[in-house]
Amino acid sequence: MAQLPLADLAQRLLRKPDHTLDPEERRVLDSIDSGTIVSRDAADEADARASVGDRLADRVAAIGGSWGFIIAFTLVLLGWMLLNTDVLAHFGMQFDPYPYIFLNLMLSTLAAVQAPVIMMSQNRQASKDRLAASLDYETNLRAELDILRLHQKLDGVVIERLAALEAKIDALSRPDALAKSDAGA
Known part of the structure; x- marks a missing residue:
């Protein structure tokens, strides 16, 4: 049914x-x-569909793409270089002397892990955008169909009124109706 x-x-x-x-x-x-109603919040829908890995990727991308991370990471790198070049070298205890091979290994490892995680986050954002577009389409289609239905209802009301007016005009234009109206005047 x-x-x-x-x-x-x-x-x-x-x-x-x-x-x-x-x-x-x-x-x-x-x-x-x-x-x-058909409208829904795309962010809420995306969050409801997100897995633990998706949320983790978003957090890593948010941290890795922030100024706080860039500044802190720069300070760590400068501290590492200063420590291994001047401070520990003075005592003969430097564990990663220039050209900082161990530091390069750590940076390569970080980049190798961080890049795919950021790409996962970007893929999730693209998925969110597709979901938002789909929900927008649903809302727009509903609005368009509701407007169409209102137009049809208004057209029906206008046609009924026109038919009623036409009937009154026909009734007034008949000779017997004119005679009655002249007799009444």
Whole structure:
């Protein structure tokens, strides 16, 4: 029984058979049929769909792409170089002398781990953007269909009023109606 209104709405509003509807169009027509709203917050939807790895990738990307991280990392690098060049060299205890091979290994390892994590975060952001576009499409389609339905209702009201006015004009223009109106005057 629920398929009949959906098929009717699909044909009447979208001029498509219901078996050709996209999932977004089907959700919009279902919401029209049930009288519910269709708009949702894309951020909430994306957060609900996010896995632990997705949230972790977002946090790592947020930290790794911040000025605080860049400044702190620069200070650590300068401290490492200063420690291994001047301070520990003075006591003959430097563990990573110039050209800082161990530091280069640590930086390469960090870059090798951080780059894919940032790419995961970017992929998740692209997925969020696609979700937001899909939700925007649903909302826009619902608004457009509601406006179309309002136009149809208004057209129906206008046609009824015009028909009523036409009937009154016809009634007034008949000779017997004119005679009655002249006799009454």
